[in-house]
Amino acid sequence: MTYDDKVILIDLRTQKEYFKNNNKEFQTQFGTLTVEQLQSDDSHIETEKGYKYLKIKPQFIDKYNHKRRQSQIMDIKDTGYIITRCGITKDSVVAESGCGSGGFSTIVAKICKKIYSFDNREEHIDVVKENMKILDIDNIELKLKDIYTDEIDIEEKVDVFLLDLPEPHNAMKNAIKNTKKYGYIVCYCPNINQNQLLVNYLLENHNEELKIEETMEVLNIKWICKERSARPFYKDTIHSGFMTFLRKL
Ligand SMILES: C[S@@+](CC[C@H](N)C(=O)[O-])C[C@H]1O[C@@H](n2cnc3c(N)ncnc32)[C@H](O)[C@@H]1O
Structure with missing residues (x-):
């Protein structure tokens, strides 16, 4: 397809x-x-x-919007911010876990050199493979792994490691090990209490290896701008997830 x-x-x-x-x-x-x-x-x-x-x-973005979905995908406002915040370019090597439906990776793959992607569910990996065909992508390497318990050894250290998982702290050792010095680990949490758990864990366990740069969220407010109306379109929800940016030291 x-x-x-x-x-x-x-x-x-x-x-x-x-x-x-x-x-x-x-x-x-x-x-x-x-x-x-x-x-x-x-x-x-x-x-x-x-x-x-x-x-x-x-065009690419229309196909992207109609690709197959198996799980909650990252909002493009967040993907776009991560790309610019971490400085992902055509030379960047990126890793992520989990792959979900490829919401993040199928956009980033179009601009970076290579993506290594780890998920513990085969059906999610199969959906991303299908979406790679739809979107004409061949630089995502998908692996069936439980990032909480399996040892992950990527053949090259990555510039950016995205953790979009329920418990990012449980994936932190693998992310730290495989990220370049001064590279970024980005944790994406829909709920602020998940994020708080993460930051407290980092302060206790990885304070020497990581600089916690910030926790933030990107708000995307759509406006009605037509005839005599010029106001935010309130019906849209604006929250998707909080992002914590960590600098590998
Ligand atoms: C919210 S989805 C990721 C969405 C993805 N970033 C996107 O934009 O499409 C979370 C993914 O993490 C995977 N996952 C959950 N626990 C995992 C684990 N321990 N190891 C690897 N993958 C895991 C799930 O199977 C799911 O595919």
């Missing part, structure tokens, strides 16, 4: 978005969009009854 035969259709009356095959006509109660229309270069198409649709050929 590569998603090369997909098309995004946006109903201009309702703004509802559909992700459809472009080799099968799209039938609605308001008429039909033909295969010829779906495969054409036109961005504006309409049914024989005059109902208008926007048509978009999926």
Whole structure:
């Protein structure tokens, strides 16, 4: 599966978005969009009854948004912040645990050199493999490992190690061992009490090896900006997770 035969259709009356095959006509109660229309270069198409649709050929981020999901994925606002906060570039080597559905790794893989990814659930690894095909990615190396109990020895030390797990403190020894001096370990915790447990553990056990730089969250507030309205769109939840940035010493 590569998603090369997909098309995004946006109903201009309702703004509802559909992700459809472009080799099968799209039938609605308001008429039909033909295969010829779906495969054409036109961005504006309409049914024989005059109902208008926007048509978009999926780009990387559209395919990413429609990839397979097996678990809660990292929000792109957080992935984007980690990339810039840790200075991930085309030369960076990154590690993560767990892989989840590849929410973090399939974006970062497009800009970094290599990602090593460890998860203790085979079905999650299989989903990431499928998403790598959809997104044309070949630089994520997936391994079935329990990062809390298995010994992890990566062949090269990494610039950034992301821990997106329920108990990041239990993965800390493996993360410290495999991260370069002055590299980053980033812990992603949806709940602040998880984060507090983590920081207290670090202060007691790894104070000499790590500099705790900060705990923070990124807020993404969507606004309605149309006609006479210009205000935040309150319906959206804004919290996703707290991030603690640790500097390997
Ligand atoms: C919230 S998901 C990670 C989401 C991922 N960052 C993304 O953006 O898609 C947590 C993952 O950690 C994995 N996990 C939980 N405990 C683990 C352990 N002890 N060792 C390795 N992976 C573990 C789970 O199987 C799950 O895939």
